[in-house]
Amino acid sequence: MEQLQMSGGGPWGGMRINEKFFILLRELIGQDVLDKFVTENEMDYFDLRMDFETQKREVRT
Structure with missing residues (x-):
């Protein structure tokens, strides 16, 4: 198997999902908390x- 293009994730990449999760968490409990x-x-x-x-990677569609 040959990799033809590097993965880039873009706006739906894993790091973006993590960022959005922690933004949501901050909105729910507050920045100070x-x-x-x-x-x-x-x-x-x-x-x-x-x-x-781990949970993000185990999600099944």
């Missing part, structure tokens, strides 16, 4: 990001 969570719970924030990524 999110900032406090991130600074006081670094490992939990990391786990949240990793869990989101």
